[in-house]
Amino acid sequence: MKKMQIFEPAMCCSTGLCGVGVDTELLRISTVLNSLKKKGIEVDRFNLTNEPMEFVNNKVVNDFLHTKGVEELPATVLDGEILITGRYPSNEEFAKLLDIPLALLGEQEKTFTILPKTSGCGCSDGSC
Template identity: 40%
Template sequence: MKKIELFEPAMCCPTGVCGPSVDETLLMITNSFEALQKVVDVDAKRHCLSDEPATFSKNPDVLNAIKKDGKDALPITIVDGKVVKVGEYPTQDELTQYTGVVFKNENADAVSK
């Protein structure tokens, strides 16, 4: 089973649809992770600093990155316990590389493996 975790900065809304404008990257991440959670052999989790600060402090790689670069280190993507991306959200192509799941469209309405 592939395990992918996304450690995100503090925010009021992880969907990207709150506030005066839509954050297309957060919308893609939200849709992609919702789709990944439906794949049986992928464990996909998002952690938000404002909701789960203890999760951040329990992960030495995340804690070290934040100590080194502050909030600029976030988001951090971890796959199978290894940091694979720091400071930016993964693209759908990267999510495919990390998990083996192919997204059928950018809204991640359907996936295949």
């Protein structure tokens, strides 16, 4: 199984979902990670405030911080390689990177139906 880790900037709590104004992106990430956990897929999430030693002990992340700085967080690491920086993965990216169906995240794959070509405007009585 692939190992994904998300290294986040300093936040007031482990999820960043405290306080008056809730960041919708942090809410989405918490929801995605909870959905994955319920399916037995663990994604480690490290906050610079609460787990600073994880940033120090991970050579790839430590080197990244020394060259790019904390302004480029969050950083998503998959199997020891930084793949996404400055933002969180989209739901589609989570599915692709972890090689799981998008439906595991509570989303349906998008399908499209092509309607047959017709003449006219499509209004039943001919007036639009």
